[in-house]
Amino acid sequence: MSDFIASNDQALLERHGLGSFEDLWGLQLDAVDEPNTARGGWSSVFRLELEGKGFYLKRQSNYLTHTLHRPFGEPTFGREFRNIRRYHELGIPSLDAVYYGQRRIPGQWQALLMTRALDGWTDLDSLLQQWPKLSDKQHWAIVVACGQLARTLHRAGQVHGCFYPKHIFLRERSDTWQAQLIDLEKTRPVVFGQRDKIKDLEPLLRRAGAWSESDVRVMLATYLQKSQESPVVERWLSRLLRRRTHKESR
Incomplete structure (x- = not known):
């Protein structure tokens, strides 16, 4: 799966040097809660604000889900991202994805999902x-x-x-x-x-x-x-x- 970046947010991310997977993965932020360490890996959620707009950035490593279609596993964010896209295609009101990407490196499967914060909700x-x-x-x-x-x-x-x-x-x-x-x-x-x-x-x-x-x-x-x-x-x-x-x- 190639990286996804919402067209409405691409320029904003690039202005802040956050236009790539590596930029978002390396960004230093405080987690909003304790990391989840189930499934043999970890998953954590962070909040950031850019020019007055709120976002949530979720990062995970070796935090996989296994299904019939993907018996060897995939990052749980991959499934969530596909469902966000499916909901929008079907007209089901849901949160908006800003960025999704995943990487396989030796000993580690990384994924990140960035969504717009539901400020005002x-x-x-x-x-x-x-x-x-x-x-x-x-x-x-x-x-x-x-x-x-x-x-x-x-x-x-x-x-x-x-x-x-x-x-x-x-x-x-x-x-x-x-x-x-x-x-x-x-x-x-x-x-x-x-x-x-x-x-x-x-x-x-x-x-x-x-x-x-x-x-x-x-x-x-x-x-x-x-x-x-x-x-x-x-x-x-x-x-x-x-x-x-x-x-x-x-």
Whole structure:
């Protein structure tokens, strides 16, 4: 895979001497959290600002994932980058890739992925912690935005694989909210229809403990494009609750 650089950001990176893999790999930055050292390698995330614009730079070495298509492994960022591109092609709202590159050197497989920071957006997990302070109107608009995002995702034939509140980012625009997804590493096509979709949605409902049953019904009604009293919504809610009970009892 050749290096990718977003055309809108190429000049900005080059002005700061960051137009190549080697430049970005060698840039001295403070990590935003502790490096992940699983999979026999390491992976770390850094933040940088260039001319008032925020970015996240993720670097990893020998941090591989193995699939049927790549049984010998590949950097996990490679899969995430392809999924970012796929989401954009399918019209699924998600983060933007700025740069992707990977290198094989003796004893080491390096990869880096740079994305635009979602400044001005808030993850759903943080909004849920503020839920009692938000108005009913905001509750409704946020839940609707999540339902619309899930509908767009599944109608495009994709499941996220980690559809958690911390991976859904939202921002308020007038009387509505916009939503998009991050952390696309585990995305895959829908294979088993409704079963896959139920499995994808259930973690969101399990972790959105601040949502009332009414909130969940609004989300499902939006997702299914049905009224809240529809038998279809009732069936989906019943299946989601059964799966939630099963997961919580394990």
